[in-house]
Amino acid sequence: MTKDERALWALDVMGGIDAALVEEAEQPPRRAGRRIVYMAAVAAVLAVLAVGGAMMQRRDVTPPVETSTVTASTAPVIDSGPIADQAAQVRWNGVYYEMMHNVGSMQPGEALGVVEFDDTVSCMNETNVPKDDPRWDDITLTASNVIPVGGTIFACEGYSPEWRICGYGANGKFYYFSRTGLLNAADALVGRSVSDFFPAVDQIKSIELVGNNGVPVGEIDDPAKVADLLQWFVEGATFISTDERKSARTDDERQISLHFALSDGTTTGITVYNDQIGGWLGYVRLPDGFYDAVCAALLYPGGDYNSDYDFDYGNTSANNIGLMGEYTGEYEDFTVWLEGSRLYLGSFHGSDRRVLLTDDAAGDIRIEGLDTYYRTTAGAIARITYACPGIGSFYSLCNKGVDMTDFITAQEIIDPGPYVRFQLRLGVRWTLDADGRLARNGEIVAESVRGFNLDAASVVYATANGAYRRAWDGTVVQLSDTPVTAINTSGLYIYYATETGEVHRVRCDGARDELLGHQDCRKIEYGYASGQPFLVLLAPDGTASLITDGRRYVVGEGITDIDSTGSTLSVHYPDGAKASTTVYLYPLDYEYGSLHIWGEHVTAYDQFR
C-alpha cells in the first residue's frame, strides 16, 4: 500500500464510525445561552404547576428517566429487512429499470443486447467489483444485479423497450423490469412525447385514484370517461426535466395517483403533483385543466388532511409519530409509544434513548401539536403538554439523553371516563364506554356500538344492527344491516366484518358493498406497503392474518391487539410485550417474491375467499 493509499484508507476507516457521532457533529455547537433556555423551560413548568390548581390533576411532572436496558420481551422490535442488499434492477441504454412484481400475461419480444457488467453492490462497500473499477461510472454499459453477465435483455411484446424489458435471472427464472423515473432516467425523456410510450387507452376500463399514502380517494369507472381523460393526457403531456419539476414545486401540493390495469393484467399509473406537473416514467407538464378533471373525480371528502391522516395523524394504541411546530415554525417529529402501561417518549426505532412519561397508560395514543393524548388504565382521557425546547430539535435532544421531562408543562386528566376506546382528531374527542355509548366531546351520538374508527372525513362504527358512517356534518349512512364485529376505514373504502364471519369492503357513500372473504374478526387494520394495500385481521382466538391480493398469510398467533400504520405492523401479546415490523409485500429478494415480515419470508398462504 502506498502512502497515498494508506491516507485514503484511513479516511475510509473513519467513514465507518457510529452514525450517531455523525449526527451529533451536525448539531450547532453549544453556546452559553443554551442553559438559559433550559432554565426558562423549567421556570415555565414551575409557573404552570403553581397556577394549575384543582383544574389540573397533576401527575408526577418529573418522572425518572429510564436508562435501564430494554428487555427482549418488551423492546420494540424492528426487523432487519429483507436479505437482499439492493433493489433488483437492470441498466440498459443508460437508464435504470426496476423489477416488476405484477407481470400479468406479458410476453418477451426481440433481443436487445446482453448484460456486460454485474453491478451487485453492498450499500457502503464494494463486493464483486472493486469500487475503483472504471466500469462503475460507465453508464453506457448494460448492467444488472439479476440477469448475469452475458444474459440476454429482451423487449416486452407490445411495449416500448424504453418502458419495459425482461430477461432470465441467474437462477433461471424469467423477470420483467420497468423503467424507473429516477434522475437520469427521467431527464433522458425531456422533449419526448408521452404518446411514444403510453399504451392504447381503449384497453383501460377504470381508474382508481389514490392519495399520497396509498389511501384510495376516488374512482372513475365509466370507460368512455376513462378513455377521454387518458387520451387528454397522452396528447397533451410533455416530458420535462427534473430541474423544471423542482422549480414548479408548490408548498401545498396534493399528490394524487391514477392507478389502472392494462389488458394483459399489468398495472401502471400517472401521478399528478399540482395543476402543472405530473409524472409517468418521468416528470411531465400536464395539459391545462387535467389536474382539475382528476380532482373532480375524487369521491372521498377527506379534505386536505385525507392523504396524510393515517400516517401522520393516525390513532394507534402503540406508537404515533407526532408533529410539533407551533413555536419553531418547522415541524419536528417525535415518537411516543407504549410498553405495558408505560408511555415513553424518544427514539422508537431501536434506540435506548427514551423518557418515561407516565406508567398508567392503556393505549389510544395521539399527538396533536404539542399535546399527547392517551387513555389511562382507569379509562380516563389524559393529556401531556410540552413546551418547545426552542433550540435544536425535540427529537435530537431526546436522542442525546436530555431529560425531556423538563419540557412538560402539564399532565392532566381531561375526561375521567371511564372509556374502553378513545380517538381524537383536531381537538375533538371520540370515546366509547363499556356500555357501547359512542360520544363526541361527551355528547352521545350512537349506542350499542362495538367498535369505531376515525378517518379524515368521518367516524365509522359497528353495532349489533349493522355498520354506519357518520360524516363530520352529522350525516349518517348505514353501510350494512347485519351485526358487525369490527370496522375500519381507509379513505374511499370501509372494511367491516360480520358476526357470520364475512369480511366486506364498501364505498364510503354506501355503494358497491363487496364480499372479500370469510373470517371471524374482532379487529381490522389497514396498511399499505410496496405500493399495495393490505388488511390485517385479528381473529377471536388471537390469530393475526394479513390479507393482500386475495391471499391470506398467518402473521402471528396468541395476539391480543394489532396496529398498522403505513407499512409498519405492531402486535401485542398477553404479557404486555409488543413487537413491530415493516411489511414488504414484494420483498426485493427476488428469489422469493412473497410476503416478508418479522425478518423472514412467509410463503405459506391460502386463498381468502
Added chain:
Amino acid sequence: MDDARIVDLYLTRDEAAIAATADKYGAHLRALALTITADAPAAEECENDTYLAAWRSIPPHEPRDYFWAFLARLTRHAALDSVRARRTAKRAGEIVELGDELAACLPAPESIEQTLDNAALADAISAFLRGLSPAERTLFVRRYWNLEPIAALAKRYGMRESRVKSTLHRLRGRLRTHLEKEGFTI
C-alpha cells in the same frame, strides 16, 4: 417532512422520496461533497449519486433514526471516490494530507482489502470518540469525517486556528494510545 416519513416513501418505492430527500437535505449534502471535492460539478454529481444509492439501499436499510448520517455517509463515499479519480487535483493532495494525519495514529493495514479489520477499527474509534467531551468529539468528527478545513472549524467553534490544530494533534495522540490499549499494533 420528517425523516421517518421520507424513509417510508423509499420503502414503498415512491419516487417522491427522492424529491423529499433533495428538498430537505440536498443543499446540505452538496455542501458536504463540495467541502471534500472542492469542485462544484463533482459535488452535484455526488449529490445525485447519493440519491440513487439511497434508492438502491432503502430497503433493506431503514435509517429512520439516522437518515442524515446515512445520506452523508453515501455522499462522503462518493466524494472521496471522486477525489481518488482526480488525484492530480489540488484538493486531492489536501485530502491525502488530511488522511495522512489520521493514518499516523492508526495501525498499518497489511493490504487495502482489510475490510473486516476496518470495521473493528472504526468501532474502536467510535468508542474512543464517545469518551471525549462533546466539543472535542464534534471537532474531531468534523475534521476527519466531514473533512472540513481548519479555518472553517476555527470559525465554527470560535477558536484560533492554532488552537484547533493543537487540539486535533492532542486528540490524535490520545486516539493512538487508546487503540494501542485496545490491542492494535501501530
